[in-house]
Amino acid sequence: MGELGGFKKYQRKQEINTAVKDRIQNFKEFTSPLPTEEQQKQGSRCMDCGIPFCHSGCPLGNLIPDFNDRVHRGEWKKALEILHSTNNFPEFTGRLCPAPCEKACVLGIIDEPVSIENIEKYIVEKGFEKGWIKPKLPSYRSGKTVAVVGSGPAGLAAAQQLNRAGHIVTVFEREDKIGGLLRYGIPNFKLEKEIIDRRIAILEAEGIVFKTNANIGVNVSVDKLKEFDAVVLCGGATQARSLPIPGIDAKGVHQAMDFLTKQTKALFDTSLEKEIINAKGKNVIVIGGGDTGSDCIGTSNRHGAKSVTNFEIMPKPPKVRSEKTPWPFWPLQLKTSSSHEEGCDRNWLINTKEFIKNEKGKLTGLKTVEVEWKIIPGQRPQLIEKEGSEKTWPCDLVFLALGFTGPEKTLPEQLGLKLDRRTNIQADTFTYETNVPGIFTAGDMRRGQSLIVWAISEGRQAAHHVDAYLMGSSSLPLKDTNDLLSA
Ligand SMILES: Cc1cc2nc3c(=O)[nH]c(=O)nc-3n(C[C@H](O)[C@H](O)[C@H](O)COP(=O)(O)OP(=O)(O)OC[C@H]3O[C@@H](n4cnc5c(N)ncnc54)[C@H](O)[C@@H]3O)c2cc1C
Ligand code: SF4
Structure with a gap:
């Protein structure tokens, strides 16, 4: 020491x-x-x-x-x-x-x-x-082939591990560039895209083949996957939750991912600048208090928004750890991101009732009501509206950052894969294998929208089991996840 x-x-x-x-x-x-x-x-x-x-x-x-x-x-x-x-x-x-x-x-x-x-x-x-990070080629090739669908952190981790085990790995990605949410979801101010490019260059030099603009089940038939000895599905959980209330079709109400993705794409292709949803000079409301909402706040402030307001339906968490999550557990605690620090009015316990639009269908405001959560032992918490607390907030743009309901369903439907009760792809909790032999799944597609660290962990775990499936055993590392404290 x-x-x-x-x-x-x-x-x-x-x-x-x-x-x-x-x-x-x-x-x-x-x-x-x-x-x-x-x-x-x-x-x-x-x-x-x-x-x-x-x-x-x-x-x-x-x-x-x-x-x-x-x-x-x-x-x-x-x-x-x-x-x-x-x-x-x-x-x-x-x-x-x-x-x-x-x-x-x-x-x-x-x-x-x-x-x-x-x-x-x-x-x-x-x-x-210092140039210490160099491609490490496997010492032998097994002759087995693996298709990885999706190039987010889960797919990339699975691909690198399986390549290290000597298998011939092809990654299919429907976007024009590799990286998953790292590329077009997470804004540049949190992760500059050169950081992804330099790692992809290493993976390519190690022998991994990347096929972009290849949307399996859409412009590339799922039959293509039959050419491989094993498949790892890492397509993420990109089905965004909507808000089915009156006025949702107003011009000016957008899904957060639409806003974030267009902005990042335009940074690298100026011809796409006209596609940006521009928040300059606008009163912006972001509904949802998670990472995605925070990224919308940071992006709106960079556009030069007139005001940025954030609503969250849950109560404001305590500034210090709550008693329910003592050390060493993941704490229930107020998170103030660098984007929050850049300026926004944060409001908790607010429910959205209606988007107001003018005769041309353009968004002009948002009706809300204050709420509280009633806890009845043995039952799900109930949302109670506070009488007389209705309010109308004038606004020009609303971004919906309400979380994700799971993976898109085209791929599981075409491959005959079962879903779990949260509509993620069902897989064995230990081996990550789906109900179809030889098809594995990892990352957000298996666990729902989560974290990068979990995606990498799942990609590594799945790779071990794919290797064992192909070769009978595997020397790829496997983590014992039983002792985990974090969600
Ligand atoms: C806005 C936002 C901000 C976030 N910020 C953070 C953060 O700060 N820290 C953190 O830890 N986590 C963050 N997350 C969560 C994190 O990005 C994800 O948990 C992580 O990227 C999941 O990795 P994945 O590889 O499972 O899936 P993804 O990163 O979603 O990648 C899936 C890939 O599969 C591709 N794909 C899907 N279907 C097909 C198909 N049929 N054919 C070919 N390709 C396909 C998609 O195009 C995509 O590129 C954030 C998420 C969002 C939305
Ligand atoms: S718990 Fe903290 S102090 Fe202890 S070994 Fe880990 S990093 Fe070091």
Whole structure:
């Protein structure tokens, strides 16, 4: 272990965000790293706990105290090896993960937890900067072929693991570029797309074949999949929830993903700029308080919206951990993202009743009512409207960020796949195999809209079982997920 008691000497420090007024002028990432010496001090804050709860908090089982120690010693290359042994893409999680590991960190009981996510990002960025991250080709080829459908983090992790096991892997993606929600869902200011491109270049050099504009079940027949020895479906959970209330057809009401995707595409193809849903000078309301809603707020502010208001139907979470989610569990706690900090009026316990439109069908306002949740033991919580609390909010644009109801159904229908009760693709909880032998599924398509870290974890787990299905056994790593603390 590095410096004993580093946590007593050094306070938690994280990379610095550019000032709001400057960062909302463009769609670039806006953080500056700490000096290397400071990064190493942050590594030394780790206590190398006898029982490292951070492991259980991380869906990938990252070997956190081991890489913290190496960082502290300045052994960055070794730290990278340790990090890569459990996480194929730390450059995504190091930027975007809500870091359940930090919520489970033992130091968090008495002090600020170790800045694990930032350390992860520093390690992988140093790896790219120094040229340590190189394609690793398998030492032999098995002769078996695998099709991966969908190129989000789950599909990419599955593809890399299966390629490492020597199989010939083809990834089919319906979009024009690889990356799934990392590419066209998550805005550039959270993840610049060059970060994806440099990783894809490595995967291609390792021998993975990528086919874009290939929508399986639509412009490529599902019969194509029969040419492969195994299939891994990683198509995500992209079916957006709507709000079936009067006025939903008003001009100015949009699904959040429509707004976000068009904006990101236009950054890379100026001919698409006219397609953007422009929030400049508009009064914007974002309905939904999750990551997608937060990204709409950040994007609206970058457009120069006149006002940005956010509604959430749930109560405002407490600023500190609630008693129901004590350490080391994932806390119910108020989350203030960098986009929230950039400016928005946040409102909780608000239900939307009607979109108001003028004679031309254009949105002019939104009717809401305040609500409360009545808890009756043994029953589902009931939503009660507060009498006399109706209000009309003038607005020009509304973005619906209400979550996702599961994967699109074309593919499962055509392949004869069963769905679970949440309408995700049903698969064995251990092997990830669907009801059709040889067809596996991972990521959001199996678990519903979730997190990048879970998608990578599922892609890795599925790869192990696909390899075992093809070869009888597998030496690809498998994580024991029974000890997980995070949802
Ligand atoms: C706006 C937004 C912001 C988010 N922010 C965060 C965040 O900050 N941190 C975090 O951890 N998570 C975040 N998430 C969640 C995270 O992005 C997802 O959990 C993750 O991307 C899921 O990965 P996946 O590989 O399972 O699916 P996806 O990333 O959804 O990828 C699925 C891919 O499959 C393709 N596909 C689907 N059907 C077919 C077909 N028939 N043929 C070919 N291709 C097909 C799709 O085009 C897509 O590219 C966010 C989600 C959204 C919507
Ligand atoms: S729980 Fe925190 S302090 Fe303990 S080993 Fe993990 S990162 Fe280090």
